Amino acid sequence: MEIRNLGGSGLRVSAVGLGCNNFGQRTDLETSRKVIHKAIDLGITLFDTADIYANMGGSETVLGEVLGARRKDIVLATKFSKAMSNDGTKQGASRRYIMSAVEASLRRLKTDYIDLYQQHDYDALTPIDETLRALDDLIRQGKVRYIGNSNFPAWQVAEAEHVARAINTSRFICCQDEYSLVVRDIEKDLLPCAQEYKLGLLPFFPLASGLLTGKYKRGEAAPNDSRLGLVQRLYDRYVTPRNEEIVEKLQAFAKERGHSMLELAFSWLAARPQVASVIAGATRFEQVEQNAKAIGWRLSADDITEIDRITKG
Numbered sequence: 001m002e003i004r005n006l007g008g009s010g011l012r013v014s015a016v017g018l019g020c021n022n023f024g025q026r027t028d029l030e031t032s033r034k035v036i037h038k039a040i041d042l043g044i045t046l047f048d049t050a051d052i053y054a055n056m057g058g059s060e061t062v063l064g065e066v067l068g069a070r071r072k073d074i075v076l077a078t079k080f081s082k083a084m085s086n087d088g089t090k091q092g093a094s095r096r097y098i099m100s101a102v103e104a105s106l107r108r109l110k111t112d113y114i115d116l117y118q119q120h121d122y123d124a125l126t127p128i129d130e131t132l133r134a135l136d137d138l139i140r141q142g143k144v145r146y147i148g149n150s151n152f153p154a155w156q157v158a159e160a161e162h163v164a165r166a167i168n169t170s171r172f173i174c175c176q177d178e179y180s181l182v183v184r185d186i187e188k189d190l191l192p193c194a195q196e197y198k199l200g201l202l203p204f205f206p207l208a209s210g211l212l213t214g215k216y217k218r219g220e221a222a223p224n225d226s227r228l229g230l231v232q233r234l235y236d237r238y239v240t241p242r243n244e245e246i247v248e249k250l251q252a253f254a255k256e257r258g259h260s261m262l263e264l265a266f267s268w269l270a271a272r273p274q275v276a277s278v279i280a281g282a283t284r285f286e287q288v289e290q291n292a293k294a295i296g297w298r299l300s301a302d303d304i305t306e307i308d309r310i311t312k313g
Contacts, residue, residue: 001014001015001016001042001043001044001045001292002014002015002295003015003045004200004276004277005200005276006116006146006173006174006200006202006276006277007173007174007194007198007199007200007274007276008173008198008199008200009146009173009174009200011075011115011116011145011146011173012045012075013045013046013075013276013277014043014044014045014046014277015270015276015277015278015295016044016266016277016278016280016291016292016294016295017044017045017046017047017048017202017277017278017279017280018035018036018039018044018046018047018048018279018280018281018282018288019048019204019279019280019281019282020047020048020049020053020059020062020063020281021049021050021053021054021059021281022035022054022059022281022282022283023035023036023049023053023054023058023059023062023063024053024054024055024058024059024061024062025053025054025055025058025059026283027283029062029065029066031283031284032062032066033066034284034285035282035283035284035285035287035288036063036066036067036070037066037070038285038288038289039282039288039292040070040073040074042288042289042292043292044288044292045073045074045075046074046075046077046202046277046279047063047074047075047076047077048077048078048176048202048204048279049063049076049077049078049079050078050079050080050082050118050120051078051079051080051082051084051101051104051105051108052079052082052083052084052120056084056085057084057104057108060078060105060108060109061108063076063108063109064107064108064109064110064111065110067109067110067111071110071111074115075115075116076109076111076114076115076116077114077115077116077117077118077148078105078109078114078116078117078118079117079118079119079120079150079176080093080097080098080101080102080105080117080118080119080120081093081097081101081119081120081121081123082120082121084101084104092123092125092126093119093122093123093126093130093131093134094123094125094126094130094131094134095130095131095133095134098131098134098135098138099134102114102117102138102143102144106143112142112143113142113143113144113145114143114144114145115145115146116145116146116147116148116173116174117135117138117144117146117147117148118147118148118149118150118174118176119131119135119147119148119149119150119152120150120151121150121151122149122151122152122153122156128156128159128160128163129163129167132160132163132164132167132169132170132171133167133169135147135169135170136169136170139170146170146173146174147170147171147172147173148172148173148174148175148176148200148202149172149174149175149176150175150176150177151176151177152175152177152190153189153190154189154190154192154193155189157172157175157190157193157194157197157199158193158197160172161197161199172199173199173200174199174200174201174202174276175190175194175199175200175201175202176201176202176203176204176279177190177201177202177203177204178203178204178205179201179203179204179205179206179269179272179275180203180205180206180207180208180212180265180269181208181212181246181250181264181265181268181307181311182208182211182212182238182243182246182247182311183205183208184311184312186201191272191273191274194273194274195273195274199274200274200275200276200277201272201273201274201275201276202275202276202277202279203269203272203275203278203279204279206265206266206269206278206279206280207262207265207280208238208243209231209234209237209238211238211239211243211247212247212250212261212262212264212265213261213262213265214251214254214260214261214262216239216247218244218245218247218248246310246311247261249310250264250307250310250311253306253307253310257303259297260294262290262291262294263293263294263295263296263297264297264307265294266278266280266291266294266295267294267295267296267297267298267299268299268304268307270295271298271299271304278295
């Protein structure tokens, strides 16, 4: 497994990461255990979860139950700021909330430190300097080692960078945002911003919720056991005439070159500027094996040009 630095930091992560949102939700404890151990055995070190995953705490709880002595072998990433209660009292990025949220995550994860603590959403009600000072205190206390952001617009990423410099606190080392062959919006502003400030990029939904796996056929219903088959809002979002046309052309492109759609989706992302690790979930250990091998295709400059032509029009 290829290992890369996360942005301009010294934190090193596997080029394929494991998204943990299925644990405690789509996969039970024993299935999750198999997936987790298989990932570690294959050299996957970045495990990405969030306090909100699996009905507020379920994913972190499973990781805490399963990891045990293997905790030291991984880079454990989690997130805070999304609502952890139905009444709106447990959310955001204020100092008060961060200090309680991190303790709750540490308890569920059964660990005394978090390698990468990420703000899951921008909090318009809290000044960014308050958030950064609180996170910096956690780093000084040894409870958190690095910090990142997720779902921030580019201007907010830049604001956080300059405020951290001005008040002399730890800075975000990475951004986690949606990025795939059919969702390339971040290339306009966020990706150049990440390059300018040496922030690593952790793309999520690399397969567009399964659209880019190659399992779906244009004009046919999604398989009943698939994410797009189970969640109507995801089907409505990704299965559009534009995306179906792109996928059909990409399938032909990959087939002509002797590769799968999975290899194309992962290898293309792995070759993009600032991408440190491609985060993908798995509900079976066989999927982990497929994901781990999927970044082996070294795309040529001509390949990249053709892919751009297909996906950008």
